[in-house]
Amino acid sequence: MKNVKLYLKFGGKTFTAKTNSKGKATFKIRKFYKKGKMTAIVKYNGNKYYYSASISKKITIKS
Numbered sequence: 001m002k003n004v005k006l007y008l009k010f011g012g013k014t015f016t017a018k019t020n021s022k023g024k025a026t027f028k029i030r031k032f033y034k035k036g037k038m039t040a041i042v043k044y045n046g047n048k049y050y051y052s053a054s055i056s057k058k059i060t061i062k063s
Contacts, residue, residue, distance in 0.1 A: 008040060
């Protein structure tokens with residue numbers, strides 16, 4: 001799906017990104033976080049054709 005707005009909740013902040021013509025989104029995270037494990041949640045609000053969806057993953061920050 002192209003031009004879809006996605007939300008990323010990570011480290012107490014929410015970031016947004018839009019998908020490109022190939023359906024890929026890139027989030028620009030400008031703040032550096034401490035080393036350790038965190039949980040990231042990506043959410044899609046849905047539209048009249050698709051239901052909303054979200055996924056949560058644990059990530060490890062190494063640098």
